[in-house]
Amino acid sequence: MSQDPASAEATSEATLRQRTILAILGTLALTTYVYYPILLHMFYTWRTNPDYSYGLVVVPLALYFAYEKTPQLRRAKLEGSWWGAAVLAAGVGSICVGELGGLLTALRSGYVLTLMGLVLLLAGKSVFRILLFPMMFLFLMVPLPQSLVNIIAFPLQLIAAGWAVGSLQSFGIPALLEGNIIHLAHTELFVAQACSGLRSLMALLTLGVVLAQFFRAGRIVQQSILVASAIPIAIVVNAVRVSLTGVLTHNFGREAATGMIHEFQGMITFSMSFVLLLGEARLLNAGARLIEHLRSPKESQA
Numbered sequence: 136m137s138q139d140p141a142s143a144e145a146t147s148e149a150t151l152r153q154r155t156i157l158a159i160l161g162t163l164a165l166t167t168y169v170y171y172p173i174l175l176h177m178f179y180t181w182r183t184n185p186d187y188s189y190g191l192v193v194v195p196l197a198l199y200f201a202y203e204k205t206p207q208l209r210r211a212k213l214e215g216s217w218w219g220a221a222v223l224a225a226g227v228g229s230i231c232v233g234e235l236g237g238l239l240t241a242l243r244s245g246y247v248l249t250l251m252g253l254v255l256l257l258a259g260k261s262v263f264r265i266l267l268f269p270m271m272f273l274f275l276m277v278p279l280p281q282s283l284v285n286i287i288a289f290p291l292q293l294i295a296a297g298w299a300v301g302s303l304q305s306f307g308i309p310a311l312l313e314g315n316i317i318h319l320a321h322t323e324l325f326v327a328q329a330c331s332g333l334r335s336l337m338a339l340l341t342l343g344v345v346l347a348q349f350f351r352a353g354r355i356v357q358q359s360i361l362v363a364s365a366i367p368i369a370i371v372v373n374a375v376r377v378s379l380t381g382v383l384t385h386n387f388g389r390e391a392a393t394g395m396i397h398e399f400q401g402m403i404t405f406s407m408s409f410v411l412l413l414g415e416a417r418l419l420n421a422g423a424r425l426i427e428h429l430r431s432p433k434e435s436q437a
Contacts, residue, residue, distance in 0.1 A: 155213050159257045166253060170246045177243050180278055189338040193276035196345060200269040211261040219256025219263075226252050243277045268348070275341050284333065289315075291331035291370065298374035299326075303381045310381065317377075319385050324377075332373030335401075339365045339408050350416045357419045361412070368411050376404040 167174070181190040226248030233241030251270050255263040279287075292315040300317055303310040309320050317324040343365035347358035379400055 152213060159213075159254075162253055162257060163250060166246075166249055170249070173242050173246060176239070177276070177278070181276075184278070186284075186334040186337070187278045189341050190276040190278070193273065193341065197269045197272045197276075200272060200348065201266055204265045204269070207265045208262060211265055212259060213262065214259035215257050216255050216260050216263070218260075219252045219254070221252075222255055223249060223252025226250075238280070240277060240280045244274065247273045247277070272344065275344065279337075288331040288333050291333060291336070291373070292326045294370060295330065295332060295374045295377045296326040298371075299377040299381050302374070302378035303385070306382065308382065308385050317381060319381065322384060322389055324381055324384060326377060330373075330377060332369055332376075335373060335405050335408060336366065336369040338405070339369045339412065342409065343412055346412060346416045350420050354423065357423060361416055361419060364415055365408075365412060368408050368415075372404050372408045372411070375407070376400055379404075 177190070181187050226245045229241045229245035229248055232238060233243075233245060247270065250273070251263070254266060254270065296312055296315045296317055300310045300312040303317075303319075311318040315326040317326065340362065343362040347361045350361070
């Protein structure tokens with residue numbers, strides 16, 4: 136019994152598509168293996184540096200975001216684009232710059248650029264557009280260069296120290312600010328780089344991107360507002376943390392500013408940041424639905 140030509144052609148196309156997908160996945164896996172020493176060092180940074188511990192969840196989240204796109208990927212055409220060669224060249228160039236200059240950020244970013252280039256080169260523009268967000272999200276796993284951290288952290292230290300002194304004085308606690316040192320009646324607090332809030336800022340920024348993707352997918356303006364608001368929320372809440380540390384130090388001594396108590400303060404204040412961000416996301420969601428509800432009667436009348 137002969138097979139229908141149309142059915143045979145469909146089976147052949149399905150087999151070819153499956154083999155192409157396997158070849159693409161194999162190429163991406165091989166690329167990851169080539170980058171293994173760089174990725175292993177970055178993983179070690181996540182494990183040992185608390186400032187970048189949030190990087191441990193970036194890759195699983197990116198894989199989940201890609202998995203969510205499965206229905207769209209099944210319908211997408213696999214038509215490779217030579218534009219991917221340009222992105223791939225940028226990734227290789229980033230590796231060369233990082234290797235020659237000893238720049239870890241360039242080396243690590245080169246891996247993400249290489250993946251993006253290969254997806255565009257082998258799978259095509261349709262697949263690239265679908266996977267653009269999960270791939271861009273991977274850049275958040277790359278730790279910031281220390282030179283940039285130093286530039287950002289010190290102003291944040293001054294902001295936290297200044298706001299904390301203002302809060303302490305409003306509570307009637309004598310406090311004097313000298314740079315990033317808070318002088319209290321019986322002791323002093325040094326607002327170190329670890330207290331700048333950069334750690335919570337980067338973690339909250341990553342969390343903001345995740346919430347934006349879950350709450351208002353496709354609503355660029357609302358997503359941008361939610362992500363951008365993570366910055367002032369992190370700064371304000373960190374100032375609250377430093378102020379709380381000052382109050383505890385004034386009343387109970389320097390021991391209240393170190394050890395388990397200090398870590399517990401960090402957990403509480405970051406939870407506050409998360410609650411504020413989550414509340415804002417819900418407000419944006421409710422506001423958008425209200426606007427859509429108010430517009431719908433006008434559109435129906437028109």
